[in-house]
Amino acid sequence: MSRFRCLLLASLISARLRSSCLTIFQRFAFLMLAATIVPALAAETRCPGNVASVPFRFVNRHLIVVAISINHTGPYDFLLDSGTQITIVDPLVAAALHLNTQGAAVVSGAGSGQSATYAQLDLVEAGSHSVEKQKVLVYDLHPFPSDLHLLGILGEDFLEHFDLLIDNAHRMLCLDKSAAMRAEVKGPHIPLAAAAEVDQAGPLAAFLVISVRLSDGLRPVRLMIDSGANESVLFNTSEYMVLRPSLVPPVDFRGVDGMRTTLSALPLQDVKIGPLKLPAMSFFSLARTDKDSSVKGFDGVLTTGSFRRVFIDHADRFAILEPR
Numbered sequence: 580m581s582r583f584r585c586l587l588l589a590s591l592i593s594a595r596l597r598s599s600c601l602t603i604f605q606r607f608a609f610l611m612l613a614a615t616i617v618p619a620l621a622a623e624t625r626c627p628g629n630v631a632s633v634p635f636r637f638v639n640r641h642l643i644v645v646a647i648s649i650n651h652t653g654p655y656d657f658l659l660d661s662g663t664q665i666t667i668v669d670p671l672v673a674a675a676l677h678l679n680t681q682g683a684a685v686v687s688g689a690g691s692g693q694s695a696t697y698a699q700l701d702l703v704e705a706g707s708h709s710v711e712k713q714k715v716l717v718y719d720l721h722p723f724p725s726d727l728h729l730l731g732i733l734g735e736d737f738l739e740h741f742d743l744l745i746d747n748a749h750r751m752l753c754l755d756k757s758a759a760m761r762a763e764v765k766g767p768h769i770p771l772a773a774a775a776e777v778d779q780a781g782p783l784a785a786f787l788v789i790s791v792r793l794s795d796g797l798r799p800v801r802l803m804i805d806s807g808a809n810e811s812v813l814f815n816t817s818e819y820m821v822l823r824p825s826l827v828p829p830v831d832f833r834g835v836d837g838m839r840t841t842l843s844a845l846p847l848q849d850v851k852i853g854p855l856k857l858p859a860m861s862f863f864s865l866a867r868t869d870k871d872s873s874v875k876g877f878d879g880v881l882t883t884g885s886f887r888r889v890f891i892d893h894a895d896r897f898a899i900l901e902p903r
Contacts, residue, residue: 626744628759632751633706635659638727641809641884643745645752647733648704650676655730659752660807661743661891662880663734664783666703666715672730673698673717684716693719703737708754710740732807735784743891745806745883747903764890766899769853772801772877773896787891788877789898793862794849795821800878804889804898812842813879816864820845830863840865857902860885 626632635645638658646654655672668678678698695718703713713736720729742760744753753760772788787804797819802811816822829843847859862879883889890899 626746626751626753626755626760627763628755628757628761630753630755630757630760631707632746632753633708634751636750639809641747641882643752643806643883644727644729645705645733647731648702650701652676656728657731657733658729658807659738659745660732660805661735661738661787661883662803662805662807663732664786665736666713666734667718667720667732668698668700668715669720669730670717676700678717680717681714703733705733705737705752705754708741708756710737713737735787738891739784739893742893743889745889746887747884747889748887758894760890761892764888764899766890766901767854768892768897769855769900771891771896771898786877787898789852789881791881792851793820795823795846796848797821801876802879802881803877804883804891805880806883806889808880808882809884811860811862811880811882811885813845813862813864815878816845819878852900855900855902857885 633645635643638644643659644656645659647657648654680696681699682697684695684697695716698715698717700713700715703710741754741756742758744760744764746753769789788801789804790799791802792799800819823846825844825846829841831841842863842865845862845864848862850857850860886900887903888901
C-alpha cells in the first residue's frame with residue numbers, strides 16, 4: 580500500500596498471545612513512488628532542553644528512516660511511523676536474533692490475509708533512548724524496495740514512552756522522558772483526542788488524532804498525525820467535503836496485500852488547526868465513491884512532513900505544530 584501503512588488495530592493479548600487478526604488500513608501515502616533517498620545533513624547535536632538527538636534521513640520526501648539497536652545488536656534501519664500502533668520487525672532480523680514466537684497473527688487486507696507472529700524484544704534503542712520488553716510483530720516487509728534496506732517499522736508503542744519532537748528542518752529526532760523539552764518548545768497546544776475517543780482494539784498505543792478544519796469541509800475532520808505518510812490522505816470525503824474537480828490525474832498505489840488503490844489529488848485546502856492557519860495544503864482522497872467502513876475513529880492522516888517541527892506530549896496529550 581502506498582506506504583506500507585498499516586494501522587494495526589488488533590489485540591496484543593497479555594502473557595500468552597493467542598491468534599489475533601490485525602487489520603491493515605490502506606495506508607496509502609506510503610507507496611514508494613520512487614526509491615528516492617535524501618542523505619542526512621549534519622544534524623545539530625542537541626535538541627531543546629539539551630536532550631540528545633537522534634539523526635535521521637528522508638526517503639521519498641517525507642518518510643523518516645532512523646537507525647535503531649535491538650538487544651544490543653545493529654544498527655538496523657527502521658521507518659519511524661507514529662501511525663503504526665505496534666513496532667514491526669522483518670523476519671530476517673527476527674531470525675538473526677533468534678526471537679521466540681509468542682503468538683500468531685493474521686495481517687488482513689482487501690481480500691487477502693498474510694501470516695505474522697508476535698515476539699518480544701529485550702531492549703530497543705534509538706540513540707541513547709531505550710524501551711525494555713517491547714512487544715513487536717514479525718512481518719515480511721517486502722513492499723519496501725529492497726535497495727532501501729529497511730528492516731522494520733518503529734511504531735507509536737515505542738514513541739509513546741517519550742515526549743517526541745520531529746525536527747524536519749535539522750533532520751533529527753528528539754525523545755525525552757525528563758520533560759526538559761516541554762518547557763522550551765513554544766507554540767499553541769493542539770489537543771490530541773483522548774485515547775478513549777480513538778477507535779482501537781486491545782491495549783495498543785492510541786492514535787495521535789487532532790481536529791482540523793478544511794476550506795472545503797462541511798465539518799471539522801479528525802486527522803491522525805502520521806510520520807509514516809509522505810502525503811496527507813482523507814477517507815470518505817463525500818461525507819464532509821464540498822467536492823470540486825481537480826486538474827491532477829489520479830495516481831495508483833499498490834498495497835501491502837498486492838491490491839491497487841487509486842488516489843485523487845484534492846484542490847488545495849486552506850487549513851485551520853486550533854489558532855494555526857495554513858494556506859494551500861495538499862491532500863489526496865480515495866478515487867472510489869463507496870464508503871470505506873473499515874475506517875473508524877478519524878477521517879484521514881496528516882503527514883508530519885507538512886511541518887518544520889512536530890512536538891508531541893504523550894502524557895498531557897497535546898501537539899505543537901510549527902509551520903514550514
